[in-house]
Amino acid sequence: xxxxxxxxxxxxxxxxxxxxxxxxxxxxxxxxxxxxxxxxxxxxxxxxxxxxxxxxxxxxxxxxxxxxxxxxxxxxxxxxxxxxxxxxxxxxxxxxxxxxxxxxxxxxxxxxxxxxxxxxxxxxxxxxxxxxxxxxxxxxxxxxxxxxxxxxxxxxxxxxxxxxxxxxxxxxxxxxxxxxxxxxxxxxxxxxxxxxxxxxxxxxxxxxxxxxxxxxxxxxxxxxxxxxxxxxxxxxxxxx
Amino acid sequence: xxxxxxxxxxxxxxxxxxxxxxxxxxxxxxxxxxxxxxxxxxxxxxxxxxxxxxxxxxxxxxxxxxxxxxxxxxxxxxxxxxxxxxxxxxxxxxxxxxxxxxxxxxxxxxxxxxxxxxxxxxxxxxxxxxxxxxxxxxxxxxxxxxxxxxxxxxxxxxxxxxxxxxxxxxxxxxxxxxxxxxxxxxxxxxxxxxxxxxxxxxxxxxxxxxxxxxxxxxxxxxxxxxxxxxxxxxxxxxxx
DNA sequence: CGCGTGTTTGACCACTGTCAAAGCTGGTGG
DNA sequence: CCACCAGCTTTGACAGTGGTCAAACACGCG
Numbered sequence: 138x139x140x141x142x143x144x145x146x147x148x149x150x151x152x153x154x155x156x157x158x159x160x161x162x163x164x165x166x167x168x169x170x171x172x173x174x175x176x177x178x179x180x181x182x183x184x185x186x187x188x189x190x191x192x193x194x195x196x197x198x199x200x201x202x203x204x205x206x207x208x209x210x211x212x213x214x215x216x217x218x219x220x221x222x223x224x225x226x227x228x229x230x231x232x233x234x235x236x237x238x239x240x241x242x243x244x245x246x247x248x249x250x251x252x253x254x255x256x257x258x259x260x261x262x263x264x265x266x267x268x269x270x271x272x273x274x275x276x277x278x279x280x281x282x283x284x285x286x287x288x289x290x291x292x293x294x295x296x297x298x299x300x301x302x303x304x305x306x307x308x309x310x311x312x313x314x315x316x317x318x319x320x321x322x323x324x325x326x327x328x329x330x331x332x333x334x335x336x337x338x339x340x341x342x343x344x345x346x347x348x349x350x351x352x353x354x355x356x357x358x359x360x361x362x363x364x365x366x367x368x369x370x371x372x373x374x375x376x377x
Numbered sequence: 378x379x380x381x382x383x384x385x386x387x388x389x390x391x392x393x394x395x396x397x398x399x400x401x402x403x404x405x406x407x408x409x410x411x412x413x414x415x416x417x418x419x420x421x422x423x424x425x426x427x428x429x430x431x432x433x434x435x436x437x438x439x440x441x442x443x444x445x446x447x448x449x450x451x452x453x454x455x456x457x458x459x460x461x462x463x464x465x466x467x468x469x470x471x472x473x474x475x476x477x478x479x480x481x482x483x484x485x486x487x488x489x490x491x492x493x494x495x496x497x498x499x500x501x502x503x504x505x506x507x508x509x510x511x512x513x514x515x516x517x518x519x520x521x522x523x524x525x526x527x528x529x530x531x532x533x534x535x536x537x538x539x540x541x542x543x544x545x546x547x548x549x550x551x552x553x554x555x556x557x558x559x560x561x562x563x564x565x566x567x568x569x570x571x572x573x574x575x576x577x578x579x580x581x582x583x584x585x586x587x588x589x590x591x592x593x594x595x596x597x598x599x600x601x602x603x604x605x606x607x608x609x610x611x612x613x614x615x616x617x
Numbered sequence: 618c619g620c621g622t623g624t625t626t627g628a629c630c631a632c633t634g635t636c637a638a639a640g641c642t643g644g645t646g647g
Numbered sequence: 648c649c650a651c652c653a654g655c656t657t658t659g660a661c662a663g664t665g666g667t668c669a670a671a672c673a674c675g676c677g
Contacts (some may be wrong), residue, residue: 153427158559215523231505233614237513265471273477275515280447282522283567327523374473
């Protein structure tokens with residue numbers, strides 16, 4: 138984890154996301170500015186937290202994606218949740234907390250220390266909303282794994298990612314960059330990579346999506362969302 | 378939801394659970410005592426929160442079980458998580474929060490208003506630990522659904538319930554009362570009730586468990602836990 | 618006794634997993 | 648500029664877990 142050049146608050150995807158959660162006043166933006174002036178970089182596969190280890194600090198994800206994993210003794214692996222730009226990492230209000238899972242960087246990642254929420258009521262609220270959304274995403278993942286078939290899981294997962302990235306200004310027109318390999322996506326969806334590959338093939342055939350290299354395009358995001366009954370997680374009156 | 382006779386703090390399963398999370402001083406116990414002096418009852422199938430509706434208050438579950446559900450448009454249903462005595466319900470630090478799922482009583486349930494955490498540092502800590510455990514349970518559920526087969530899901534689920542009930546003094550010797558029908562259990566495990574029934578049959582045959590009426594007995598809880606690689610969720614240095 | 622709710626079973630089949638090998642592709646070094 | 652390599656994607660053949668539909672069977676309760 139090394140220091141890199143400062144990130145501009147105004148242009149940051151993280152700022153955009155937090156601002157979409159709740160209005161950020163100048164106090165909040167100043168606090169963010171200050172935090173973002175000392176970003177750190179984590180290389181792909183670098184670990185931010187490890188299962189069972191103390192959670193040493195709270196971070197704001199500025200660039201890149203992270204994933205939370207559970208590993209089974211026999212090598213099986215489950216990707217529990219994703220961290221996208223603007224998401225909070227390790228933000229738990231409990232002294233001496235230990236991580237219940239491992240969090241790793243899926244590509245080169247930039248983070249900064251999370252500003253003290255006490256420094257601004259707006260930040261307090263933004264962080265609370267972000268936490269509530271995290272929980273909503275876990276619940277969505279449970280429903281996906283418990284009651285969706287392979288095709289539904291794939292579409293629902295991509296629709297969720299698309300919606301989340303859009304809030305950070307990182308997706309448009311159904312299109313976004315996807316650092317997950319098919320193998321990792323399969324770990325997220327509770328499938329084998331072979332079966333996921335066949336599911337993607339079928340989704341391409343029926344025209345639901347395009348997926349070349351790292352670029353995914355949902356042909357019709359609204360129709361896809363309707364197909365899986367997806368509605369963007371709304372955790373409070375004014376959050377996007 | 379009507380008022381019923383007060384619950385004795387000292388004898389309460391909820392108190393026992395919270396005390397196992399962190400030491401409760403007399404201030405904390407007094408606050409609990411006060412809250413428990415005005416319990417409310419919710420009948421089976423009564424709903425505490427509904428998906429999309431505002432979360433109107435925070436409760437402490439004193440007796441009975443609750444479940445959090447997600448319902449799909451076509452009638453499919455996923456049981457997301459369980460609330461057992463001593464668990465917190467609707468405890469989110471966000472004004473105007475909306476529920477991302479429906480919470481219902483699985484049997485006759487007694488709750489009381491959650492004491493203000495600000496009234497006692499010990500309660501603040503106990504509640505924070507409880508929240509962290511809730512998250513750990515969601516993560517466990519994701520792993521169960523994503524990477525376990527039917528037999529593993531069943532054992533893992535029962536082992537988790539057994540461990541949680543034991544902390545509240547409601548289970549001993551691998552044995553506990555289970556208000557979930559096989560159909561509801563199947564909804565929790567992402568299976569059909571028919572397949573779950575066959576899985577239970579097999580688990581009985583190999584001697585893993587007994588399940589008559591509402592009474593479940595794990596023949597060898599430790600061996601069962603080892604089989605699924607279960608370790609009780611530890612979210613901080615001193616929590617059970 | 619009859620009914621409703623919950624459990625159990627049978628027959629059949631679809632979805633998803635397994636194993637193994639063959640294509641790609643982007644990056645590296647010669 | 649090309650050859651090579653590692654990592655990732657794609658495909659085939661086959662096996663097995665878990666789903667579907669339908670019916671019979673228990674059990675508690677009024």
